[in-house]
Amino acid sequence: MTDIAYLDPRTGRTYPLATPRWCGDDQAPLLLTPLPGIGRDAIRQEDRSLWRYAAALPFVPDDPISMGEGCTPLVSRVIAGASALLKCEWFMPTGSFKDRGASVMLSLLRAQGVTDVLEDSSGNGGAAVSAYAAAGGMKATIFVPASTSPAKTVQSRASGAAIQLVPGSRQDCADAALRESERIFYASHNWHPFFLHGTKTLAYELWEDLGFVAPDNVIVPCGAGSNVLGCGIGFAELLRAGEITRLPRIFAAQPANCAPIARAFLGEPAATAQPTIAEGTAIAQPIRLPEVNQVLTDSAGGAVMLSEEEIGAATLELARTGIYVEPTSAQAAAGFAKLLAAGTITPDQTTVVVLTGTGLKSTPRIAELLGVAI
Numbered sequence: 001m002t003d004i005a006y007l008d009p010r011t012g013r014t015y016p017l018a019t020p021r022w023c024g025d026d027q028a029p030l031l032l033t034p035l036p037g038i039g040r041d042a043i044r045q046e047d048r049s050l051w052r053y054a055a056a057l058p059f060v061p062d063d064p065i066s067m068g069e070g071c072t073p074l075v076s077r078v079i080a081g082a083s084a085l086l087k088c089e090w091f092m093p094t095g096s097f098k099d100r101g102a103s104v105m106l107s108l109l110r111a112q113g114v115t116d117v118l119e120d121s122s123g124n125g126g127a128a129v130s131a132y133a134a135a136g137g138m139k140a141t142i143f144v145p146a147s148t149s150p151a152k153t154v155q156s157r158a159s160g161a162a163i164q165l166v167p168g169s170r171q172d173c174a175d176a177a178l179r180e181s182e183r184i185f186y187a188s189h190n191w192h193p194f195f196l197h198g199t200k201t202l203a204y205e206l207w208e209d210l211g212f213v214a215p216d217n218v219i220v221p222c223g224a225g226s227n228v229l230g231c232g233i234g235f236a237e238l239l240r241a242g243e244i245t246r247l248p249r250i251f252a253a254q255p256a257n258c259a260p261i262a263r264a265f266l267g268e269p270a271a272t273a274q275p276t277i278a279e280g281t282a283i284a285q286p287i288r289l290p291e292v293n294q295v296l297t298d299s300a301g302g303a304v305m306l307s308e309e310e311i312g313a314a315t316l317e318l319a320r321t322g323i324y325v326e327p328t329s330a331q332a333a334a335g336f337a338k339l340l341a342a343g344t345i346t347p348d349q350t351t352v353v354v355l356t357g358t359g360l361k362s363t364p365r366i367a368e369l370l371g372v373a374i
Helices: 050-056 098-111 124-135 150-158 170-180 193-199 201-209 226-240 260-266 289-298 308-319 327-342 359-370
Strands: 005-007 014-016 074-079 082-088 116-120 139-145 162-166 217-221 249-255 302-306 351-355
Touching (some): 050 098, 082 201, 098 124, 098 193, 098 201, 098 226, 116 124, 124 150, 139 150, 150 162, 162 170, 193 226, 217 226, 226 249, 260 289, 260 302, 289 302, 327 351
Parallel strands (some): 139 162, 217 351, 249 302
Antiparallel strands (some): 074 082
């Protein structure tokens, strides 16, 4: 632990890892100083969860909070006339990829003595933190906008989390959580760097899935960017460890109605956020925008913006091949088709399309696409 520290990537300032914190002294978002990565000999072959890559983490807790997260299927499908590999991240205990981050973040924080955590999320992040806090004997408080549909908080409530309704917008909710963080430790999936070291296990898993080589391209639905950053961190560690010879190109897929990261990367003018069917990525003010775009640049990847029609069509087209995911996830498949049509990626390349959440969480939205009343 003494060699690894919290890092403010914008100033280079570091803070000791042994003292739990979620931001810099000036409230800057933090990463960790670079880790060396691991080779295939360090994989715990007997462990069928992301904890098979525990040696790649900043430290290994004695008793991880695990419910079998990770080791998700990699399924081949033809999309827009070309083969893609679908990484089915909704095969997780709470139905979304955020279980990777929650498992690692809460395991490491609990090992450091944190027992009471705060999160602000009305969706998958809140569900994951609530469930893993429950599994680990921790208390969780989840702040959500007061306008949130009660159905969206049922999963968190069922796990025993305390739900606090905050009047106003999603940003008002985040601001309220920041104020409350003076009293309860802020274990935010958007802020805490340990969460990113959970999502980085996706990179290790893809490397192992593909016979210990990197894919050519990885397309990720992107809101705040934790999967983009996780893949960036994980593949950079594998490169550092000499296990791969090049980084895969990482692409961020965002709804055109709310695409601050894609607009910044593509040099498009900023635009006021509008409602989108891909609500899981509707993050108007991502706190790590420069760092996310640096991953896209370093990997020679890019960003793609998608219309509501493209996202809706991709949702139904996937479903008709047996893949039932929320529209937020389906935009990665729409992004594959768009990048293919532009010639940015080619059919002969190995491309992974990351599907992050189950369609069961978006039944009303998908019913609207089908024209079905429920």
